[in-house]
Amino acid sequence: MLATSLACALAACGDGTTADQPDAEAVTAAGTAGTAAADAAPAAQSEDALVPGTEYNATTILDCSFDGVAVGEGCNAGVVRNWGEDGKHLVEVTKPDGTKRAIFYDGTTPTGADSAEADGSAGWDFDATRDGDTVTIVFGPETYVVPDAVITGG
Secondary structure, three states: OHHHHHHHHHHOOOOOOHHHOOOHHHHHHHHHHHHHHHHHOOOOOOOOOOOOOOOOOEEEEEEEEEOOEEOOOOEEEEEEOOOOOOOEEEEEEEOOOOOEEEEEEEOOEEEEEOOOOOOOHHHOOEEEEEEOOEEEEEEOOEEEEEEHHHHHOO
16 A cells, blocks of 8 residues: 555655546546547647645655664655756755755756755765665765655656
């Protein structure tokens, strides 16, 4: 169930209730009508849905730690896909103290994080290490583990 919930959150699908699922007859009718429509005109490019009440294309909970201490419940995060330019994405992580950290991506490669002189993060090193389809980001004393599915919606 958790995997299904996570997959739905990452893909920004409905809330998982049966009201979000059309009945089999509607799917069959739509499929038949869709085939005729597909033959008649090219498909329009679909836009990535937004999570209701947010500006995020998907939300999730990421593994995170600060000063080497893991946050048991993880950190809430949201992704804005194709932020700015195509292929550029933004993951915004809410830290346990309520402040937010923005992590910038080019495709599935993290390229940096927001920083400020005020909190001392302007001088922090940014490092990303890939292990399969997951990237571990270390930004100063902060660590975030981000699956590619957060970025790709898969």
